[in-house]
Amino acid sequence: MASLTFNSVWKRYDQVEAVKDLNLDIADGEFLCLLGPSGCGKSSSLRMIAGLEFISAGDILLGGERINDLEPRNRDIAMVFESYALYPQKSVYENMANPLRLRKMSKDEIDRRVREAAGMLEIERLLDRRPSQLSGGQKQRVAIGRVLVREPKAFLFDEPIAHLDAKLRARMRGELKHIQKRLGTTTVYVTHDQLEGMSMADRIAIMREGVLQQVGTPQEVFNQPSNVWVATFVGDPPMNILQGELQGGDGGLTVVAPEFRIDVPTMQAGSLSESKLADRKILVGVRPEALRISSIQDAAHPITGRVYAVQPLGDVEVIDVRVGGDRVLVRAELGTVANEDVDATVYLGYHAQKLHFFDPTTGVAIRSAATRQTAVSQPTI
Amino acid sequence: MTSSVLTQAQTDEEEVSPGPAIDMRDQVVKGQGSRWSGIVISGFIALYVIFTLIPFFIMLTTALKPAGEALNLPATGDWGGALKKLFVFTPTFEHFSSLFSQNNFSKYLLNSVLAAVGSAVISVVFGTTAAYAISRGRFRGKGDLYFWIISTRMAPVVAVTVPLYAIFKNLGLLNTIPGLVLAYTVFNLPFAIWILKGFFDAVPYDIEEAYMVDGHSRWQALLKIVPLVVPGLAAVLVLCILLAWNDYIFAAVMGGESAKTLPVATQGLKSASGIDWGQIMAAGTVTVAPMLLLGIVIRKYMVQGLTMGAVKQ
Numbered sequence: 001m002a003s004l005t006f007n008s009v010w011k012r013y014d015q016v017e018a019v020k021d022l023n024l025d026i027a028d029g030e031f032l033c034l035l036g037p038s039g040c041g042k043s044s045s046l047r048m049i050a051g052l053e054f055i056s057a058g059d060i061l062l063g064g065e066r067i068n069d070l071e072p073r074n075r076d077i078a079m080v081f082e083s084y085a086l087y088p089q090k091s092v093y094e095n096m097a098n099p100l101r102l103r104k105m106s107k108d109e110i111d112r113r114v115r116e117a118a119g120m121l122e123i124e125r126l127l128d129r130r131p132s133q134l135s136g137g138q139k140q141r142v143a144i145g146r147v148l149v150r151e152p153k154a155f156l157f158d159e160p161i162a163h164l165d166a167k168l169r170a171r172m173r174g175e176l177k178h179i180q181k182r183l184g185t186t187t188v189y190v191t192h193d194q195l196e197g198m199s200m201a202d203r204i205a206i207m208r209e210g211v212l213q214q215v216g217t218p219q220e221v222f223n224q225p226s227n228v229w230v231a232t233f234v235g236d237p238p239m240n241i242l243q244g245e246l247q248g249g250d251g252g253l254t255v256v257a258p259e260f261r262i263d264v265p266t267m268q269a270g271s272l273s274e275s276k277l278a279d280r281k282i283l284v285g286v287r288p289e290a291l292r293i294s295s296i297q298d299a300a301h302p303i304t305g306r307v308y309a310v311q312p313l314g315d316v317e318v319i320d321v322r323v324g325g326d327r328v329l330v331r332a333e334l335g336t337v338a339n340e341d342v343d344a345t346v347y348l349g350y351h352a353q354k355l356h357f358f359d360p361t362t363g364v365a366i367r368s369a370a371t372r373q374t375a376v377s378q379p380t381i
Numbered sequence: 382m383t384s385s386v387l388t389q390a391q392t393d394e395e396e397v398s399p400g401p402a403i404d405m406r407d408q409v410v411k412g413q414g415s416r417w418s419g420i421v422i423s424g425f426i427a428l429y430v431i432f433t434l435i436p437f438f439i440m441l442t443t444a445l446k447p448a449g450e451a452l453n454l455p456a457t458g459d460w461g462g463a464l465k466k467l468f469v470f471t472p473t474f475e476h477f478s479s480l481f482s483q484n485n486f487s488k489y490l491l492n493s494v495l496a497a498v499g500s501a502v503i504s505v506v507f508g509t510t511a512a513y514a515i516s517r518g519r520f521r522g523k524g525d526l527y528f529w530i531i532s533t534r535m536a537p538v539v540a541v542t543v544p545l546y547a548i549f550k551n552l553g554l555l556n557t558i559p560g561l562v563l564a565y566t567v568f569n570l571p572f573a574i575w576i577l578k579g580f581f582d583a584v585p586y587d588i589e590e591a592y593m594v595d596g597h598s599r600w601q602a603l604l605k606i607v608p609l610v611v612p613g614l615a616a617v618l619v620l621c622i623l624l625a626w627n628d629y630i631f632a633a634v635m636g637g638e639s640a641k642t643l644p645v646a647t648q649g650l651k652s653a654s655g656i657d658w659g660q661i662m663a664a665g666t667v668t669v670a671p672m673l674l675l676g677i678v679i680r681k682y683m684v685q686g687l688t689m690g691a692v693k694q
Binding site for chain 2 (some may be wrong): 051071079082088102
């Protein structure tokens with residue numbers, strides 16, 4: 001077990017800069033999730049830790065030791081691949097025993113560790129099979145078993161459950177988190193699925209186009225996104241973004257558009273009036289959970305829209321409302337809007353404490369001084 | 382957030398699709414389709430089999446017939462006699478024994494084996510390392526290098542023979558087995574690299590990376606995945622042996638007497654006093670038989686090997 005540090009790490013391929021000046025500290029025993037869409041540099045970052053990619057510039061430290069020039073085999077790191085990468089000619093047992101055999105461990109010790117890992121993953125009865133005889137979920141367990149038998153300094157996971165079906169994914173999220181907490185091994189987990197990051201990680205590092213956008217606990221990233229991109233990437237359904245113009249008055253600041261007037265809460269007003277907005281344009285972010293819907297127009301429901309579609313999801317439903325040209329999702333109790341209500345005019349109200357404001361030119365969140373401190377980094381996008 | 386579980390319902394588990402209930406091929410084989418199409422197809426197949434087997438049949442029977450009998454023509458119009466001549470004779474091994482006792486064929490056979498197997502083994506060994514490097518490496522000019530390797534196969538053998546002769550002469554490689562091995566390797570190696578690259582491409586790189594992360598060096602990781610390309614290695618080995626074994630031009634130009642191979646030796650059986658067809662056919666049989674046996678032994682690997690590289694994702 002060891003801490004892991006990125007010091008101004010760059011990764012360049014021929015034309016492309018895959019990772020740009022990455023600085024990141026991962027504490028000993030921490031479960032860190034590298035989250036981002038495909039091509040954001042998260043896999044390159046992970047592969048640089050494993051030694052499968054050269055580091056173009058900067059240093060990676062493992063347990064305080066610079067590992068840039070170490071071969072993968074000397075880094076004492078275990079990795080689960082997206083494709084599982086099981087050894088096709090070996091049995092499940094031999095797949096899991098392979099890393100131990102190299103370490104000249106006694107036969108009994110190897111057997112004990114393989115059986116213990118197999119027990120943890122409930123794959124004891126598969127030990128004699130070949131990978132080609134396994135289902136996707138079983139292969140994935142064997143791949144995890146192959147890293148569990150070792151006691152490495154860090155676990156690396158590269159989208160390990162991306163190819164499982166939804167039900168199995170949900171179950172594996174819980175199991176992986178349980179195993180990581182039980183072993184307490186430093187873990188870096190790469191995924192494009194924000195749900196995996198939110199549900200499993202101690203901290204999430206969100207990347208986009210090679211640039212680290214924000215690092216924080218799932219709650220921080222969810223409640224205080226550093227920019228509009230992070231705000232819309234984390235959370236499902238995603239945060240709604242409305243465009244408006246900031247207007248001052250006697251009662252305070254208001255964001256105005258033809259379809260709505262949103263009063264800026266006094267807590268936020270200070271930082272908003274300080275910020276230098278071009279043409280007073282501003283973006284307002286509000287999560288679907290922070291909106292409520294009504295058929296009656298009143299002061300509590302100042303946003304006017306039209307029902308576009310309703311998606312029932314068991315006990316809740318997501319209502320797709322068009323406000324001007326924008327698409328706004330509202331999360332409400334099941335039965336709030338009927339399927340037949342398409343094109344009906346509705347009025348939306350919002351939870352004032354849960355509004356987010358962003359500068360439309362830079363995308364950066366505009367926050368009061370109190371909340372700003374908790375955000376770890378605020379790069380421009 | 383729970384909704385993404387519901388919306389992203391994609392399944393990756395293997396599903397066995399039953400496929401179409403009736404396949405056209407089944408109908409032909411089982412005779413349930415058009416009876417005529419079955420007959421026509423069977424007829425063509427039979428013709429093709431006879432067409433390809435007749436040369437072998439004539440070669441083998443002529444080799445086993447006593448001298449003179451093979452070219453003994455029946456009387457005009459005597460079809461029964463002609464047919465009888467094809468099948469009824471007293472087999473003799475005189476041609477075979479004279480090949481080995483008087484004509485030194487044991488040495489030529491050994492030369493052929495050394496040249497073909499030597500070149501094939503060298504081609505497979507270096508072909509494996511080169512194909513691996515081209516398949517896995519990321520370096521500048523990789524595409525051009527690969528094309529250049531293939532392009533050496535585009536020149537006809539005759540075009541290279543003369544310059545190669547001059548080079549070999551200066552290096553003292555003329556009339557030697559190592560010289561022949563080198564000449565065959567010039568042509569076999571690009572071929573081996575070309576085919577083997579396809580096989581390495583078919584092995585996911587992740588598997589080697591997993592070995593490296595597990596604690597193997599890069600070389601060990603390469604050796605670990607070699608078993609996965611064994612069908613390809615077998616196919617390439619056999620094809621390289623075949624190409625070298627069947628060569629005539631190089632052996633005739635550069636082999637001389639001390640490195641004479643079977644095809645050249647067979648050609649040498651023509652003498653001023655006439656052509657001894659019995660001996661020539663016996664020599665042909667000796668030349669063909671080892672390759673035939675090799676083909677039968679390795680047939681399973683060949684088919685698996687040549688298709689695996691093509692269809693496996």
